[in-house]
Amino acid sequence: MKCSSCGQDLDKKSVIFKCPACGKKDIARCSHCRKLSIKYQCLCGYEGP
Ligand SMILES: [Zn+2]
Ligand SMILES: [Zn+2]
Numbered sequence: 307m308k309c310s311s312c313g314q315d316l317d318k319k320s321v322i323f324k325c326p327a328c329g330k331k332d333i334a335r336c337s338h339c340r341k342l343s344i345k346y347q348c349l350c351g352y353e354g355p
Contacts, residue, residue: 309335309338310335311336311339317337319337320337322334331348331349
């Protein structure tokens with residue numbers, strides 16, 4: 307699985323959670339993107355910090 311924000315492979319500190327808007331898509335974020343609060347976007351159009 308890859309980070310939804312930067313597309314990099316996930317590392318140990320990555321988090322995976324369901325999209326809060328549609329609840330269907332898994333969002334993955336690497337530690338790098340979490341740290342920098344980089345936005346992610348779900349396929350449903352939801353954008354989050
Ligand atoms: Zn990332
Ligand atoms: Zn969604």
